[in-house]
Amino acid sequence: MPKQKTHKGTKKRFRLTATGKVKHRKSGTSHLAARMSQKRKRNLRGTDTTATVNEKGIKRALAGNSY
Structure with missing residues (x-):
């Protein structure tokens, strides 16, 4: 049997x-940040966790691998 690809x-x-x-990574951080308020830019820093609804599909797409 062929293996599931990542x-x-x-x-x-x-x-x-x-x-x-x-x-x-939170969306909206790559460019056009000059028009954002400092509060909004500050809150977009760092990482976030996904909604539990999407977790199953993402884990299937990663095929059991975490990078």
């Missing part, structure tokens, strides 16, 4: 924590 786009965007939650 979805490369998902691999670049998500990581699994030790407890199995899915971490991702």
Whole structure:
């Protein structure tokens, strides 16, 4: 039987924590930040966890691998 391949786009965007939650970078941080308020920019720093609804599909796309 062939093995399940890792979805490369998902691999670049998500990581699994030790407890199995899915971490991702917050959207809206790459450019056009000059028009944002300082509060909004500050709140977009760091990583966030995904909604539990999306976790199953992301874990399937990662094929059991966490990068």
